[in-house]
Amino acid sequence: AMPRVLPYYAVKCYPEPAILKLLMALGAGFDCASKGELDMMLRMGASPARIIFAHPCKRSCDFRFAREHGIQYTTFDTVSELHKIAEMDPEFKLVLRIRADDPGARVPLGLKYGAEVSEAPALLRAARELALECCGVSFHVGSAAKNLATFTNAIENARKVFDEAASLGYRMDLLDIGGGFTGHFDEMGNVMFGEIANTINAALAKYFPPGGDLGDVRVIAEPGRYFAETSSTLLTPVIGQRDRVAKDGSIHKDYWLTDGLYGSFNCIVYDGQNPEFRVIRSPIQPEPIDTRSYVSTLWGPTCDSADVVYKDVALPALRNGDWLLWPNAGAYTVAGACDFNGIEFTHPCKVYVWSDSVVDPPEDREEAQEQPQPQQTDAE
Template sequence: MRRYPIVTSLPPVRSPRLNRVIMTSSEVLSPPPPAAVASLAAPQLHSVDLQSLQLPLVPDVVSVETGDVSAFTRSAWRNDTGKTGTYGLPTMLDMKAEALEMVQLDNWSVQPVDRGPATAAPDPKLLRSWQYQATGKLATAQVLVDLKAEHIKSGGPMGMKQEAIKHIVKHKPDDTFYVVDLANVQRMFKAWRAAMPRVMPYYAVKCNPEPGILKLLVAMGAGFDCASKGELDMMLRMGVSPSRIIFAHPCKRASDIRYARDHGIQYTTFDTVSELYKISQMNPDFKCVLRIRADDPDARVPLGLKYGAEVSEAPVLLQTAKDLGLHVVGVSFHVGSACQNLSTFSGAIENARKVFDEAHTLGFHMELLDIGGGFTGHFDEMGNVMFGEIANTINTALAAHFPPEMGVRVIAEPGRYFAETSSTLLTPVYGQRDRVAHDGAVKKDYWLTDGLYGSFNCILYDGQSPAYKVVRSPLLPEPADIRTFTSTLWGPTCDSADCVYKDVQLPVLRNGDWLMWNNAGAYTVAGACDFNGIEFTTPGKLYVWSDSAVDVELAEENVMEA
């Protein structure tokens, strides 16, 4: 196997023993855990024996029998309520583990999180707040304060319905709004970092550039995948360092390249000779990452038809880059949005290694592997993040083809993984009509405040089939008619193609009743436009932070039954 020089600017973090972690200089700037807020003195550089804390790290992530990464699950409701058990860690120990960074599993190295510059002494009031008690980090706690997030118990469908009803009673909205549960974003981030410690997530901003989600990910130390100067500008204005951004668009507009050059963006992707010539003319200092094609034929949104060079094309592209004096530093791929076949990742990582070897023979210093997106993230009925199978597949492929001693930095571009479960969409009914069919049957038409030009563009462009629940208006009396009719749900524009669903079974709805759409955070409002002058792109928002990703009462019942 070819040996690559260790990248001295980003050395892999090594731990002499599995149960021992050395704090870095950036980590000692982090605040103490909530239980230690009595003393505000800055903690000193020291070592911590994790066995003394009784952290069940190995059973949670690594198979006791084989030592391999097993299906990673961590109980969100137990973590966040502080209850201990076989499903996860209590809240304080989770915070301690995060403050110490992630533990190296077996011989895999961990990438340090960029926590940004040191800040002023922590505000004692913030240290005592529920926001800090819930998150364990000052930066994330401040985000919740700034967004005026409400602290709630349950983040499942029942909990979301309760919060929506409270909001409707208090504010009497008559238009679309979202309930954004930022705690789910943190749960996904923690699960990712524990299950794939070598792979730093760079959130795909295109998936949902919701400011609250972005600010939380900034505070947690994520990187960002940007695809335009608009997205670059958005993240730079939030204070994100250019070193935490990859300009992951293989065919950039000239204005985008100039903006990236003028604002210090270092990394970008390419997959054609044409792009290399543009880069050589407008920003030859780019660190270029060759995107190769890696298709999952069953992905919800395949991307290989448009982007990604065939592996057989790599030698010509690399030679062209060398002739132009450009810096090729890595390889990227994207298996397609919502990947279904995990073997696609294994094959893509193997092909990426072949390109690395080819580039090395041409004298390129290869330092970066970008395994793209395609990830999904959901919770089971206990609140566990279901992520283990894909993590196991990727970790195994990385160990085989990019072992830690190569010194290669590994990143990914998850979007849907972080965003989908974060948001619940509420749409009121504002119009209705009865139509009598030839057989005398009555069919119902209902108009919603959102449609295919708004958040439901996901039906056309992302292949989604969003599920809904009826929420009766708390401002109206209980309905007298409980019959069910074949119904059609129309969007609000003048376009007759603006139809969300046809011929679905619904109870009688009234103007002012609502439909609730869970898991509506990915590729929904991000793809909306304001057609007909209707403000689809700026829906109302309610930020919450739940103690549980699922409805607590239901989860506790499942525990008792087990």
């Protein structure tokens, strides 16, 4: 879809060894943001030349590790970071991260990282005074971006920074267009990526044409969700339940699951996700007698009363041993989990499944469409 762009997978999104090894075998690079991620990828056999240390504010231990292991590329967006680089690893090839916000992105990033385009000249001059090598520009429009024009504007602004750098004697040759792409499939198994890809390709052709005055600029991206989101499905058994009578006399049901906000569902808090699910009935129990729907709450397993996955959703009556199946559970789920209460959220049981198709057969899709989804009810 984007023939000029080489993916550098965002390890933070889902550091699942099976995905990392597969992407490495396919020739991908890797976006690492810490000493730990660098160490993980190097131990797997990734070449330092295929890693970008894409964190604009690094710790001293990060610098030491990167220097000792030959990591060549890193990002920056402040004068403060330039002075740290000059002191701790002046051989780094520097990539200036600029701000490029999509206001409709699920997780905007510009408030924390990315220099304003107007700040770029001063940053480049500071790098020149410190005798540091600036080789490129990066940006990130935000996670799960929606506004296509944001990519065009960001690539245009990157070209402005390239031109400013050239006026100071730099010859940049790397453009990092970040991430923000989703990786869902349509009913035919095709990745729904066309509009974003077409927009990026057009902007690259306009502002960074091959063989243009900038030469052949190398273009990379930092996709995480695009590769990881649909790769995993989460299964949570029901381990407890309770009925309570509401003021109007109706029954409100509470269910306890084996995962919650401290585990894979941290994505609800930190990533703005609203996970979909379907009910899977226990194969060792008879078909349920009660087929009515009830206003229900899904609780996580910890002692924290804030550990609630969904409140007041319509669900059929569930039993201990029934399951909820959550698709598209790869991106920013278990990667952000912790083992609060001593519950091992960070080491879930994994079952690896191979399929010759990326979509379910039509009959399975029809069955899934009949399953209830987490819609808010009008109950108090």
